[in-house]
Amino acid sequence: MTFNHHKAKMILDKSFKISEINPKIYGSFIEQLGRAVYGGIYEPTHATADEHGFRKDVIELVKELQVPIIRYPGGNMVSAYNWEDGVGPIELRPKRLDLAWSSLETNEVGTNEFATWAKKVNAEVMMAVNLGTRGIDAARNLVEYCNHPGGTYWSDLRKEHGFEDPHQIKVWCLGNEMDGPWQIGMKTAYEYGRLAAETAKAMKLVDPSIELVSCGSSGSGMATFPEWEAETLEHTYEYADYISLHQYYGNKENDTANYLASTLDMDNFIKTVIATCDYMKAKKRSKKTMYLSFDEWNVWFHSNDQDKKVEPWSTAPPLLEDIYTFEDALLVGSMLNTLLKHSDRVKMACMAQLVNVIAPIMTETGGGIWKQTIFYPYYYTSVYGRGTALHSIVDSPKYDSKDFTDVPYLDQSVVYNEEKDELVIFAVNRHLENPLVVDVDIRSFDGYQLVEHIVLENDDPKAINTIGNEQVKPRNSNQSYIENGTLVAALPKLSWNMIRLGRQQVD
Template sequence: MSTHTAKLYLDPAFTLAQVDPRLYGSFIEHLGRAVYGGIYEPEHPTADDMGFRRDVMELVQALQVPIVRYPGGNFVSGYHWEDGVGPVAERKRRLDLAWRSTEPNWVGTNEFAAWCQRVGAEVMMAVNLGTRGIDAARNLVEYCNHPSGSYWSDLRIAHGVREPHRIKVWCLGNEMDGPWQIGHKTADEYGRLAAETAKAMKWVDPSIELVACGSSNAHMPTFPQWEATVLEHTYDHVEYLSLHTYYGNRDGDTPNFLAQSLDMDQFIRTVVATCDYVKAKKRSKKTMYLSFDEWNVWFHSNEADKKVTPWSVAPPLLEDVYTFEDALLVGCMLITLLKHADRVKIACLAQLVNVIAPIMTENGGPAWRQTIYYPFLHASRFGRGTVLHTPVQSPVYDTKTFTDVPYLEATAVWREEDDELTVFAVNRHLTDPLRLTADVRGFAGYQVKEHIVLVHDDLKATNTKDHPDNVVPRAGGDARVEGGELTATLPKASWNVIRLARASR
């Protein structure tokens, strides 16, 4: 075993952008056990007065998730929002074609808004532009946001919700470029509908912000022309363009898997370039920002999902059991999002509970943290502030897909008002530690407050109901500052959080 050396350059004079807290958003779709058995289970021992699981709420609150996208996902493209409001006993049961399940509509708009309020999050509401359109969308805005004195706002009040929800961010459909989507459209068809829907929604409530659908992933045959065409129609009417991506280690090639965040980086760069092309073409002064509102590792559950009985209520779908190496890639993806904080303002880890999620539950039983819970927790708690430009010098490696992959993936976030600096770092090397050095003379008086390490000898290690603490972070890393230089040993295949603070005088 040998030790390699990598170097970071940290200087408070070179800043990238302020982190929008919504970068640490998440996603709840009416899919599998995300809602029923996830956030909502009236018979559970911890259920509150509305039937929400308190044990799940506590785990969500610890993550400090500021915004949660709802109700889909593919589900929203066939959803009638009116089915999910009013007396629960009178609500219709519907066949959900997206996931071949039966939707009982026990939880809908008002219940979900109440749940978000209890966990301290905002709702990011998606409207159906698959089977529906302008009317349904503008009526939902009126129902949710108009104070009173109109048909839909008064109906909300009649349903027991006097104060408007004041939902700020709205998604104009979901993955409309995908042939799997109910109501799939061409870029021109979607762009026209999205623009006209956006106009009507903002006529109801001019304060809302809107997200137009970008490509479902960077490998779609229409990418990035889809983005260019959609923005030709919607540029003046929306604030964000969406991106979605998932990665998986299907062939067991871990070095290549851990390099997938480079693909995410290139995806973001290409979408930014496309947005700026349309900005220039339109002679616009407006900058289009990005909403990376679906991202995660997703592949473990693919085979199991083929065996689920169709048309059941809340079947166990997309229940990936995450490994330690998945947590490493999630860490790399979080760092990538931070590196683009100047343009990515919203991001949603997809999803939040049970469905490709950091939190798992057993119906009637416990809830526990998956491996990926921890890098997301650390980034959300310590990654709020100003992202620094952090040039990296690192040894590199090649894979079947990527060349010059740095062993060190890292960035830094500075909270000037609190005199705190946090370095997030992943060592991708599977056999050797990495010696990290960083010039921190620009942060005079700062000392290491904490060095958290997430590491495990088994890359395939998981957390389960019976062994929920198999993969957990530990304090006690060896990071220190001497003579204006930060040094640390990053163990092989590890996620590291190095927190510095100005020493008290």
């Protein structure tokens, strides 16, 4: 390889706008699964527990991430969940078999408790309704319970339960992964489409201000994809505001170069769903654009074998507790880049999940807390990736891997925050061996200076963080600089980077 192979170019301009970024693109997910709730967000006997039994150390880390919306209570669990089990006096709540995860659900935490916790972390709730074993009636009653001011059976029951003011939950998922054979109450596209449409109509009659998410395929690998999207949207297009996408990746073959190219698949998945939505828009002669809610995305594969050994029907067993590596953090950074590059259509997204279960935050039950490797790209992108996503013109060297061709070594997204007069570049160098020098033409950002260049790097792609021992954490780089209207960005081999520029302050 000559030196030229280690150089890339990028052109940025304020007028190259993709879209305003909806902050809900940085959402997350808490399912009543494993130790996400019990031992995760809720642990009344913990030293840091507040008056509601919530761990204050967890609350502080979630607030640090600035998560705007959190999906609840599932996930697979919701398809056999009776929401009424989780409200009212805790001592009277029934214990139930959770068929999705072969666990025992104590129902100590339910709708009201979760809404209380969400307020503590400054997040909205994205509530999912059960369209597996239930349907229209349970869904409309839950909307009434959560959102109606009072004077009716369900809203007055909420008041009896100690919640005078409505929760005002504005985003609702019409079921979960309804095309999945693993789902309790799996449906055909026609069955789901009809049920979801009629449920949506009833829910919006109770509260016309809510937004609804129609179920897309459980993943782009489903045999029914994207026919499922087309057929279900035949029924839900005029009632739903979003269609959902779910996707997980894992380095099962231990091929880092191929693994880090997975976002090319994610990009294609998003484009295919957009095309299907726009076909339905044309077919229906509709003026309405369907937006996307990528409400499950992450790396998930490390815990698969361990989960097979968990004792069935136990309470809050350690399920889906992936311990993430440095290379997982790189992919998560690239997945966030992909969402930002599609922010004109992806208006909501949820990293699945938030605490203990395939999560950036891990806790010891009764003990401490720590940040996984994936915490950092999520944190920096959420905090600094607010404003307008910009399209960047990129010339990068490329490589081929087992499943992908023409994979750019440089993966990037760009955010311009006009209010703060700030330009932020998020960049991954996928090269396993060589640094990448990127010449960035910042033609319309005259007077901008380099504020900081944060790097996440490690010589070991398999390095992990454990309690008290963070092997993967960010550092400041002094390798990048601005010269003659060009930002020269030096990206170490296998690294995630945030480069922040701001206008020079005149005293």
